[in-house]
Amino acid sequence: xxxxxxxxxxxxxxxxxxxxxxxxxxxxxxxxxxxxxxxxxxxxxxxxxxxxxxxxxxxxxxxxxxxxxxxxxxxxxxxxxxxxxxxxxxxxxxxxxxxxxxxxxxxxxxxxxxxxxxxxxxxxxxxxxxxxxxxxxxxxxxxxxxxxxxxxxxxxxxxxxxxxxxxxxxxxxxxxxxxxxxxxxxxxxxxxxxxxxxxxxxxxxxxxxxxxxxxxxxx
Amino acid sequence: xxxxxxxxxxxxxxxxxxxxxxxxxxxxxxxxxxxxxxxxxxxxxxxxxxxxxxxxxxxxxxxxxxxxxxxxxxxxxxxxxxxxxxxxxxxxxxxxxxxxxxxxxxxxxxxxxxxxxxxxxxxxxxxxxxxxxxxxxxxxxxxxxxxxxxxxxxxxxxxxxxxxxxxxxxxxxxxxxxxxxxxxxxxxxxxxxxxxxxxxxxxxxxxxxxxxxxxxxxxxxxxxxxxxxxxxxxxxxxxxxxxxxxxxxxxxxxxxxxxxxx
Numbered sequence: 018x019x020x021x022x023x024x025x026x027x028x029x030x031x032x033x034x035x036x037x038x039x040x041x042x043x044x045x046x047x048x049x050x051x052x053x054x055x056x057x058x059x060x061x062x063x064x065x066x067x068x069x070x071x072x073x074x075x076x077x078x079x080x081x082x083x084x085x086x087x088x089x090x091x092x093x094x095x096x097x098x099x100x101x102x103x104x105x106x107x108x109x110x111x112x113x114x115x116x117x118x119x120x121x122x123x124x125x126x127x128x129x130x131x132x133x134x135x136x137x138x139x140x141x142x143x144x145x146x147x148x149x150x151x152x153x154x155x156x157x158x159x160x161x162x163x164x165x166x167x168x169x170x171x172x173x174x175x176x177x178x179x180x181x182x183x184x185x186x187x188x189x190x191x192x193x194x195x196x197x198x199x200x201x202x203x204x205x206x207x208x209x210x211x212x213x214x215x216x217x218x219x220x221x222x223x224x225x226x227x228x229x230x231x232x233x234x235x236x
Numbered sequence: 237x238x239x240x241x242x243x244x245x246x247x248x249x250x251x252x253x254x255x256x257x258x259x260x261x262x263x264x265x266x267x268x269x270x271x272x273x274x275x276x277x278x279x280x281x282x283x284x285x286x287x288x289x290x291x292x293x294x295x296x297x298x299x300x301x302x303x304x305x306x307x308x309x310x311x312x313x314x315x316x317x318x319x320x321x322x323x324x325x326x327x328x329x330x331x332x333x334x335x336x337x338x339x340x341x342x343x344x345x346x347x348x349x350x351x352x353x354x355x356x357x358x359x360x361x362x363x364x365x366x367x368x369x370x371x372x373x374x375x376x377x378x379x380x381x382x383x384x385x386x387x388x389x390x391x392x393x394x395x396x397x398x399x400x401x402x403x404x405x406x407x408x409x410x411x412x413x414x415x416x417x418x419x420x421x422x423x424x425x426x427x428x429x430x431x432x433x434x435x436x437x438x439x440x441x442x443x444x445x446x447x448x449x450x451x452x453x454x455x456x457x458x459x460x461x462x463x464x465x466x467x468x469x470x471x472x473x474x475x476x477x478x479x480x481x482x483x484x485x486x487x488x489x490x491x492x493x494x495x496x497x498x
Contacts, residue, residue: 199479
């Protein structure tokens with residue numbers, strides 16, 4: 018199998034699988050966080066339940082490993098791909114043979130999403146620790162921190178921009194992963210494509226709604 | 237013939253040889269018939285260059301019917317020009333307006349070094365084919381054409397993959413100079429048919445290895461290749477190639493040192 022992972026096709030399998038692990042994570046992350054619309058207590062209880070067991074360490078280990086694989090493979094493929102082209106056309110394609118911006122700028126989107134992920138973890142996971150008591154249980158009041166952070170228009174703006182970018186990255190990435198894994202064949206090809214776009218839109222909009230809600234309605 | 241005539245300005249990539257730096261030179265194509273093909277228009281420009289004692293613009297061409305895969309360069313960033321599902325030899329001047337300025341460049345890819353002007357060396361494709369783009373056939377009498385049953389859907393799919401003429405527009409259009417569309421069309425067309433089963437796994441492994449060894453990039457599914465392909469080869473082929481390669485790598489049997497029993 019060493020020949021497999023050394024090939025461009027094998028590396029695309031790594032990109033696809035590690036990307037899909039994160040795609041699954043962001044969907045769950047977005048859906049769980051929607052509890053902020055229910056109440057701060059519900060949101061905090063959910064967070065507490067997630068972080069109480071040992072399963073969180075397994076999940077974090079898988080995500081970190083997948084992210085590192087995704088980044089390493091992306092960098093190595095991008096270097097290889099630039100080396101294979103070297104000279105761009107003097108006149109870029111404008112007509113029928115032009116391709117989507119989202120598909121052409123995956124590397125740049127990925128780099129910005131990575132910066133966002135790091136800052137996001139610093140802001141929340143390693144942010145100010147408030148405490149609250151829900152039904153007699155003492156737990157972290159992450160909802161309070163979230164409400165505080167999203168008082169700032171600059172923060173809200175930065176999040177909205179990054180999440181739109183994440184949406185584009187997912188819209189191309191998820192469909193492209195199925196393609197790389199060899200599943201984009203036959204009757205369901207168009208369906209997979211549409212599902213990828215719908216999925217990306219749901220994740221991006223679901224996330225974006227949260228800082229916007231806290232900024233406009235939760236003062 | 238009272239067809240319409242147009243005038244064009246061409247910025248053409250001129251490069252004396254593989255080691256020459258090359259650069260754009262401007263030419264004026266005057267009084268071009270709208271019924272002429274793009275290559276016929278270039279023929280006229282070359283006639284004029286030759287009559288002035290200048291070196292004509294070198295470009296590849298052969299059948300001029302859109303079926304051989306010899307022609308191809310880039311017009312305004314689009315391989316084979318602006319018309320979809322068309323080779324540049326079948327692109328007619330009626331698709332252009334009077335006074336347009338067009339930029340003509342050779343296919344750009346490290347694996348396709350420029351030979352001269354708009355001509356590139358595509359022998360990397362030949363080497364990918366020789367790595368596994370063939371089937372084993374018994375000598376002797378030809379087998380009856382209908383002796384091997386093939387489902388219609390498979391035959392159709394194999395045929396649409398087999399229409400690839402190997403022009404290299406997919407590589408030219410790809411920002412990564414990936415040969416995935418070409419290689420996958422060749423792997424597909426034989427993997428889909430019973431005749432291709434004998435070398436199926438070996439073929440997928442060897443052709444992908446050959447593709448990588450030539451220095452082509454990887455596929456990032458932009459779809460630029462599919463859009464540029466004069467024969468409408470579909471991205472589906474690339475997905476199939478990846479699966480073929482994965483299954484072949486995962487299930488390949490080791491070679492017996494002393495041959496099998498019997």
